[in-house]
Amino acid sequence: MNSGTLIVVIAVLAVIGYLTGRFRSVALSGNKTGGQVLHSRPAYYGYATAIWCGLPALLLLFLWTVFEPVLISGMVVRQLPAEMQSMSTGEQSLVLNDIRLLATQGGVGPGGTDMGDVAVYLQELQRTSSWIRNALVVVVALAGFAWGLSRIRPAFRARIFVESATKWLLFACSAVAVVTTLGIVLSVLFESIRFFGEVPPADFLLGTNWSPQTAIRSDQVGSSGAFGAIPLFVGTMLISAIAMLIAVPVGLMSAIYLSEYASKGFRSFAKPMLEILAGVPTVVYGFFAALTVAPLIRGWGQGLGLDVASESALAAGLVMGVMIIPFVSSISDDVISAVPRALREGALGMGATKNETIRQVVLPAALPGIVGGILLAVSRAIGETMIVVMAAGLAANLTINPLEAVTTVTVQIVTLLTGDQEFDSAKTLAAFALGLMLFVVTLLLNIAALHIVRKYREQYD
Amino acid sequence: MTNTDRIKQSLAKRYKRERRFQWYGRAAVFAGFAFLVVLMLDIFTKAYPAFFIHYVKLDVAYTAEALDLEEGATEFDNANFRGATRDAIYALFPEVSKRKDKRDLAKLFSSEAEFQVRNRLLNNPSLFGSTTSVWVLLDDDVDSYLQSGSKTARLNETQLAHVQTLQDAGRIERRFNTVFFSTGDSREPEIAGVLGATMGSIFTVTVCLLVAFPIGVLAAVYLEEFAPQNRWVDLIEININNLAAVPSIVFGLLGLAVFINFFGMPRSAPVVGGLVLALMTLPTIIISSRSAIKAVPPSIREAALGVGASKMQTVFQHVVPLAMPGILTGTIIGMAQALGETAPLLMIGMVAFIVDIPQGFTDSATVLPIQIYLWADSPERTFVAKTSAAIVVLLAFLVCMNALAVFLRKKFEKNW
Known part of the structure; x- marks a missing residue:
């Protein structure tokens, strides 16, 4: 099950949550029996259940997707031989790429048996991780579903809850602009600092010679860009x-x-x-x-x-x-x-x-x-x-x-x-x-x- | 001399200056027009030949002997279609016998010809054993010679004479170029088409729309209807205004550093391109949605609130539906902007040479503007026409989208 199907599963659960929440609120209301009247219209109880069912699960899925590759790479690097662990991050990422390719496509890698073993390890890690992810997400969605249903009472102020949740969603959407700016500044700044670690800023800003051809081998002519x-x-x-x-x-x-x-x-x-x-x-x-x-x-x-x-x-x-x-x-x-x-x-x-x-x-x-x-x-x-x-x-x-x-x-x-x-x-x-x-x-x-x-x-x- | 006399004397000069000033204004406006007209004329005249292509009729012998097959064979996988095609070509010119001349002759036809010959048989196996006429493509140099009459250095006199012979025999036909609209990119100009790039554009813009539209509209609703007056909201507004003016290539750098290098998303994929373009068009959508929401009169809100609707119900059941035509207009304009954008997509690797037509959001793909950029860089002369034709296709899409936006505005715009 990939994340696409998982999202569909969550969506289906949320729709079921909406429907059950709605019916349950009507059933619980005292309109017919002369008991307590619902605070909000039934649809809002449905929405509230759907939010409890869908939102935590989606958040979990998002966080998992963001942090999974980083964690897995860290675990794979720890499995590598010592000489590979001491390599620079650039070389390491190349090795990791090879391993990933090996894990997805199979076959024997250029690096010999060591890397093959690590690729198998990576494959296993990925499989376990995706299992845990699927199970966790579905469990969280179902738990949210149950919790949402359990909160439905005529006195529960469902509309207020749904509206404040919506307001947060609106705020999050408008904050995307800030996140984008932050992303631009950080990504550009981060790589620039690495660049200025190799080339002094004064040379960059005041130099009059631009020929960025850095050599692939160190003994090549004109190797310094x-x-x-x-x-x-x-x-x-x-x-x-x-x-x-x-x-x-x-x-x-x-x-x-x-x-x-x-x-x-x-x-x-x-x-x-x-x-x-x-x-x-x-x-x-x-x-x-x-x-x-x-x-x-x-x-x-x-x-x-x-x-x-x-x-x-x-x-x-x-x-x-x-x-x-x-x-x-x-x-x-x-x-x-x-x-x-x-x-x-x-x-x-x-x-x-x-x-x-x-x-x-x-x-x-x-x-x-x-x-x-x-x-x-x-x-x-x-x-x-x-x-x-x-x-x-x-x-x-x-x-x-x-x-x-x-x-x-x-x-x-x-x-x-x-x-x-x-x-x-x-x-x-x-x-x-x-x-x-x-x-x-x-x-x-x-x-x-x-x-x-x-x-x-x-x-x- | 009184002041009045002095003024009268200078009057003629002042009026002359007035007229001159008006002419400067006219000249400026017409300079803009003239440039637009020249640009369009240049593109369309260059594009025109690419919409037509020449076919030549070959009499192909689908016999077992010509195809190097056994009598009564039913599988044609191992058939020598190249040989059969060559034979059909040589049969048209029995007088050509030297090896070198034969090679020159074969060069008149597209390398695609043998596949056309093959497909004809595969689609209709009953042709096996008979001789049938098949229309195949000519080489791009011959095609452009027939289009414009200009001789290229790649064709020698004998070859031109052969083409003349074929024409006199009525074997050459000019048809509407359907190949251009049904194939992906290719190194051979005569079979290079825009379908792959068009599909890539559609996928990319779809992702862009799916991401940017909800986020943009919800952000506009928040800023216009719910945002309190505080520093955070000020920060958001300043950010949106600045993002609208950030050069598009910087968004490409963001996409490369964050989506591809940090999140490890696939290079050249429409999903990444769509995300980058969504971030880029977000300010456009937010700004136009805000002005559409602002244009809904307060009386609507007050009426809804007066009959007991909550603020949220008022906004989503009354204000947003009424603002929707304006919001959609802004969104379509934003999407048109995204469709024509090139630079950020160069950064995320959508410049690859891709022959296959993309089937989904994660397939390697390219988009129309980048196809234009790639073809404009090609050395083959016929690619100039292809590039212009691709531009015409792109402009056609943009015109349609803008026409839709104008239509929406005209049809649903309300003056409160």
Whole structure:
């Protein structure tokens, strides 16, 4: 019985619990006999029984599933020969993988008879563990069932109980967001600390040479990888800057036009059209940038006698800018329409033309909000992955020439983690360190942007 | 000169500036449009050839001799279908005799041809002993030559002449490309299809929906209706806003570190991809559900409370059903976002080359956006059309989902 069937069993038991709870409460109630009246409607007694039956069992199953692999691995490691026990955690996990493979697929392992024995041991452990789990879960479910039934009395305030349980469930659901953030921070931080154990943070943050090719054998040429991330940061900023040069003027101007000048009909047509640009998957932009825009720019550059790399920063930045246009324009639109009418009417009443009103009254008033929106757009540009993976280069060049190929933080995360290497090498850990940088920078940008936007809103509310 | 005169003099200039400013605005809007149009045109023109494929008619001799079988055999497992297919090809060009020329000739046909010949016999064993015409696929280079007329370096003049002969004999036919919609990935462009990736996408988005929808709606209900004003709730709200802006690739790192390395879940599986995407779309669903719940007027709640419903009954029997169209709209938009997402799935190993069509939530699978990414990286030229066609399929799904969202909003939206 795997955990899927177990969940079905628990669900069936809970449904039975609901039905019996419901009937029992009706039977116990004194409505007919003139005794005590039920506190809640019968369905609530059913729900209460179902909660007692299902919830503890599900919790147990969840905890078991989370901690079982860890415990079993620990027990298996203790069975290994002494020389294997003293290996690093990385090597140990490789051995454990072999053993697990052996246990599930059978056959003789490469490590000889020792490992075969351990695999048999592991198999036995897994079998026992799953037996104990199944038995425990079913027993807990049945015990909950009995306990739930025994609590049914007309005076039992079933609705209150069910509602407070539901409230906890609701709270747990909204806490998932916190758990996710915590998970991101911990996983990225944990691996980054391991990375910084091998590469000093100063080398990573200030080094100008990025070539993460660590050797497989120690005697290989160029075995020490260099992890200076400055070229990646510069590349990321270059591409983001090009993107913002496209997105900010076009997005801002179209927001001004649509909110101040355009007729209602044109606005209701043009806004959704522009928003389509935001709905196009980024991989499509990446394809377009790599196969259409990049060769086009290269061709034009050659026509002008310029040497343009086929994976130029310009192509990726241009397309990324287009992707961000609707983002900038919708935020600017919100902010511009939030500027009170009185300001506009005051300026127009003084004899200013519409464009003077917009430029000298509306835009300054909306400026903090627009700056906040632009910061959000920058954070999106920095975190954008697919366009740069497909259209920007892989080699880390320290340059600010938009016609050359540069690489970005996100590109390197993808290349480092999609290759074939063991998980614990400095190479894969570097990806997590880059991820940490990305997370921190975008977080700061977002906090700054939200702060600016909120402060601005308070001015007119 | 009075002030009035001065103002009058400058007026023409100011109006001119006004008009210029308006034109900047128009230009910006039309730049957006123009880009959208160029993008779509580029994709659709590139995709068009991939929706058609050329078949060629071969007269295959299903005789015992050609198949290297005994007379009256009933099992065809050991039959030499490759030989029979080759023979049928050579029979079309009796004048070709040299070994090298014969090899060139055989290269005109897809490596899938012999399997098509085989399947024809297996589906209809009574054909054994007779000669039948079978429509088989051409090689992708020949196919793209027939589609666009552009010669590739891989085809020489004799081969092109052979193709011309076949065409003149009426043996080549252009059909709608059903192969593309019924197979998984392949190294051979002519038999590579999107069904595998589509199934992977469906499984992944299903997991995402099953996880994100209940959690998102319940979280929104809590925050909108029950949450007290305290530090914990503030923390949750700040977290949701920040998660909405975290780059998607960071969710991939989370999935890799937590789901795969810590919990030991299988790599490349839709269940892991769905979980990662669920965490990513959760903020979208929570935020849109909250605004839908907020839009339900307080009078509904007060009426329910007034007739004796508890707070919980009010919320779940009145407020949430009334907010459901808005919640569903937000959820569909979140799912569309999940369907088009690529980067986090790259991190959890969904980039593998997978030929088989996934059958369940734990099979190795890939999804449409990643299929697009993989094909875009392929050196074969015909994969450009395949990639564009896969993009068209993806966009079609997205358009359907967004149309559904718009429909729901139009149909059920209430102005209280």
